[in-house]
Amino acid sequence: MIKGFKGRLLTPGDTDYDDHRRIWNEAVHARPALLARCADTDDVALAIGYAHDNGLLLTVRAGGHNFAGRSLADGGVVIDVRDLNGIAVDPERRITRLGAGLRWGQVDPVLQKHGLATTGGSVSKVGVAGFSLGTGLGWLGRLHGLAGDNLTGATIVTADGAVRNVGPSTDPGLYWALRGAGTGLGVVTEFRMRLFPVVQPTTGMLIHRLEDAHNVLWQVVEATAAAPAHLNWAAVLTCAPPIPALPGDVQGRPVFLVPVFSTAPNGVDDPHVQALRRIGRPLLDTIAPTDFCAFQTSTDDAAPDGTHWDVRSEWLTHLDGPAIDHAAAMIEEASSPLSEFLFRPLGGAISAPDAPDTPFSYRHAAYMTEIIANWPSGGGAAERAWTDKGLNGLTHLSAGGPDVNHIGLDEDAHRARSAYSPAARSRLASIKQAYDPEDIFQSPPWVHG
Template identity: 35%
Template structure:
């Protein structure tokens, strides 16, 4: 709330030039939402119910010309820009107080070229939008694991998912992007066009402009894959984590597996006597010609599960099976740390913190990385942490705002303890808490080059995004 009793959005809006605003709205083909209008509150909401911010305007763009007009208006009026693709960044970077939201929700077209094995998707598309179209041809690109996630934020910050170990990060599959930069220019960036911009975008988040379309390489995937999804009792957690650790040491890259500690949900698929109990679970897949029974036997034979929901399924169903666990409006706070080794101390920490979680919806996730992700050199893109075989992620998920402090504290304390371990190193841009951690821990030795390019492409910091990449301060000449 501003000092006048108005919101930051109302204060920023009141400072705008009426003539400039009229000219902007006259040139705009989409919808513009102002503070106080009926649709404004809906337009400023994002997936994470913790985020309650008040922009000066929400500009829901109908095309690239609207994006250019929005960026030019923001620059000329001294407004910061936030960009909404899917609106699923846990830190809520899609909306900023007093800024203009460049909303790409309606820019969600997807076009597949099956002969070239590429897909081009607009910046407002979700994973589900892309998978639905590419699977018509038995093709997919490496994206995330929740179909309602926007491709934009996921890709610009890296992008782990079921296909990562075989085909790399989502950003590793980019062929080209179209970008509107702070000067209102539209660039195509690729390996041989505007190469510096292409380097920075791949891992640098949205700090360099509005990416209006993404072109990805496609691979033969599906339409059917084998999904491994099994839950085990807390008493078997240490045994199952040991089996998981051994499995990761020789797992084929055509298979992936996420381990997580959780509480058994009160669903009919689970025995009622187990509801609410702490547990350890595994979700993964095997594709191609792999014999899934052989691939996952070390886990399936290590202990008796509470429930085993493993089965063949369509790839699009695998991609969407977690959607119901992450509904719009739930409250989320996620923090991450990479691991050079999965030690007994890490396993003990995950089991211990799971038992004390304030919310039964929260999980502690252990990602098995490596494979194709680690085969790209650290300086080939802005994404730095390629050589880490594991990642630990605290997912604090809860319903009531009265429980905010307890859940945020739980996640922060757990990650702080994990980061004190000798095997800990760095964090992941898509699991950022509220972006309170130092940029150096995210970008490593790529940090300085990112600052140089930020200074070149966005010297006034029109796109503050996650706050980790800022331009260099201008030197003042003596008068």
């Protein structure tokens, strides 16, 4: 079908087609005409040429963990890069080369052998590619910046089949675009990322009763307003995890969680960590020195494969009492124990005056919120309406738009466009015209408008 293709080509008639087609979000049912599981960069170029010559829509699949399932399209060609999974580490220069098919759960243990890490996904099953080409907000973000901030170069196959090694001085416009809005410009086959020493952080969970969420979160916000970048945390309203040590009256019931991550050299004794531990009366406090990789996989069970998901997100200027109360009320209405209402702080290196120039348009925001709905089967109409209701209660705090990595099913083009500022969209559209004038790749929302 594709002369010279060394990998595997699958069509809907193949018995294992569905096994290769399946992605994390089972709510996405698209059935591509061809899955091109590439063995190397040359295969990627061949698959691009095949799709172009046959007038077929082209998408790219790496980790397959995108909520909206943008890696699949009915009747299209999927360039599947999962087998491009090489890792090379230069510990002296603190640089790693990562194949585009890797997930963070494959990367973190290799880097940790050298006592190094980079800003990666908070769920280990998240792919390196989608995370790094989008916002790339991870636990090391406040200390070391977003994933795109730490991208030193990449290998990409563009629409003309050319293999380009881009960096600050080679195809600088394309390099700029890949550091936060790289979809629709080509197929990245390798990432080159900056690394940082991370050996044994202090991490854990503070679990509070839901009725205490207002007072506890407000105190957390005040206690961390001037916290150093080595401290990161989140606020998660969801059902209690299955931990026997929790009281019986909260088992399987909504609670308020505060995950904590600190790289302070004095560990648990860091005063900023201790300040969080003293707030309220937590039902459980698991904060302790922790293996970095163990922490990076600690939330995997909250995002299992084989079920249905939708999400809404927004960058926020600040948090207030009504927003906290709204989130607590919404989680009481959630139909699934896996549904979440989440707030994450920015600041630190993300918002620093000397932060790098990238497409990311919300360094001025103070928080990001995610409203994640889960349902086991069916259409999920009620759950998807729940995400909209959750988002509508926060519009008074909006900094302007959503997180591009957390745009949900069927969100309209205006919402998707607002993931970037008008200036960033204009610059990205010019780069798109330069490298993909025929729109071979599925046009991302920022191209229009």
